[in-house]
Amino acid sequence: MTAIVAPNAGIYYTAGYWNDIPSVKAEINERISGRPDVSYLEYFAERVGRKTFGRALFLNCGNGWVERDFFKHGLIESAVGIDYSEELLAEARRHGRDLPVRYMRADINDAVFDERFDLIVNYAAAHHIAYVDRVFRNLCRHLVTGGYFVSYDYVGPHRNQYPYEQWEAVWRLNNALPREARQTLRYPHFPTMMHDDPTEAIHSELTLETFGRYFRTEEYRAAGGALAYPILTFNRALERVDSELRDEAVETIMTADRRYLADNPGTELFAFWYGTPRHEVLRDRALLRRWEEDERAREDRARAARGRYYEPTLLQAMLYPDAFPV
Numbered sequence: 001m002t003a004i005v006a007p008n009a010g011i012y013y014t015a016g017y018w019n020d021i022p023s024v025k026a027e028i029n030e031r032i033s034g035r036p037d038v039s040y041l042e043y044f045a046e047r048v049g050r051k052t053f054g055r056a057l058f059l060n061c062g063n064g065w066v067e068r069d070f071f072k073h074g075l076i077e078s079a080v081g082i083d084y085s086e087e088l089l090a091e092a093r094r095h096g097r098d099l100p101v102r103y104m105r106a107d108i109n110d111a112v113f114d115e116r117f118d119l120i121v122n123y124a125a126a127h128h129i130a131y132v133d134r135v136f137r138n139l140c141r142h143l144v145t146g147g148y149f150v151s152y153d154y155v156g157p158h159r160n161q162y163p164y165e166q167w168e169a170v171w172r173l174n175n176a177l178p179r180e181a182r183q184t185l186r187y188p189h190f191p192t193m194m195h196d197d198p199t200e201a202i203h204s205e206l207t208l209e210t211f212g213r214y215f216r217t218e219e220y221r222a223a224g225g226a227l228a229y230p231i232l233t234f235n236r237a238l239e240r241v242d243s244e245l246r247d248e249a250v251e252t253i254m255t256a257d258r259r260y261l262a263d264n265p266g267t268e269l270f271a272f273w274y275g276t277p278r279h280e281v282l283r284d285r286a287l288l289r290r291w292e293e294d295e296r297a298r299e300d301r302a303r304a305a306r307g308r309y310y311e312p313t314l315l316q317a318m319l320y321p322d323a324f325p326v
């Protein structure tokens with residue numbers, strides 16, 4: 001199978017994501033760990049009794065900063081990082097040359113592992129996986145009994161095709177900000193997404209459900225983002241205003257985001273969770289065959305439809321009628 005990947009891996013490290021803002025990061029920490037100064041990683045370390053895992057696998061590791069963070073916190077003894085981008089792997093190798101870490105270049109969708117792991121880490125990786133059932137099944141096989149699979153990831157709508165109600169709430173909140181702090185809102189344009197990165201949020205809508213097939217979720221924390229992520233990410237206006245106005249706008253946005261999540265559970269775009277393998281499911285041959293066939297049929301259909309899995313959302317159809325010719 002030829003891997004479907006982004007033509008330019010540089011897009012993954014563009015500054016200006018919502019969690020690059022320190023107060024947003026603190027709020028996300030709070031939503032996950034209950035404390036603004038305790039990150040998902042530190043919280044996970046606490047929850048598993050601060051043990052050190054022998055061998056860890058880092059999915060779609062990019063430039064390798066996530067595994068270096070795990071080493072820094074003494075959570076792992078050795079690591080394997082997998083990614084498709086040679087350019088990012090070269091950077092990861094350079095920064096990790098003094099660490100017991102090995103990098104492999106492979107398409108995660110059909111990666112073959114010749115060892116088992118004590119820990120698997122998905123940081124902003126799974127939402128780039130097409131064959132999510134196949135990959136999670138493979139990971140279940142390669143995670144030891146007593147091992148953990150920990151994630152922090154985008155779990156929002158497929159290809160960021162937000163529902164109308166959410167986008168309207170985003171629109172209203174943005175318009176309630178002082179004019180000079182407002183985001184230039186653009187509903188994600190399907191053809192542009194496919195051009196820039198056909199793996200982006202390819203099956204984010206299936207991540208949690210598919211995870212649950214192969215892993216027992218021990219803890220799940222919604223990190224929100226339904227309103228704040230589209231308004232704060234790449235908000236160039238906010239970069240230009242003075243710090244007082246910026247802090248006030250961020251506070252307003254994060255307060256509204258918190259309220260929206262409380263009033264609309266399940267609308268979170270980001271989440272933290274971890275689980276343990278359900279090895280017993282690997283013995284149910286009939287069920288595995290059915291899931292495999294469903295997945296193959298879904299991907300074959302989408303390939304024939306040039307990357308289209310679902311009907312366009314109302315907003316995609318209204319705003320960009322040419323993007324989805326009937």
Ligand SMILES: C[S@@+](CC[C@H](N)C(=O)[O-])C[C@H]1O[C@@H](n2cnc3c(N)ncnc32)[C@H](O)[C@@H]1O
Pocket residue numbers: 003004005006009012059060061062063064065066082083084085088106107108109123124125128199
């Ligand atoms: C959002 S980045 C996350 C990188 C890293 N986990 C981080 O948090 O910095 C997504 C990563 O997935 C990788 N990727 C995308 N499709 C892939 C595939 N089919 N196989 C392996 N890696 C892939 C990209 O090269 C990129 O490094």
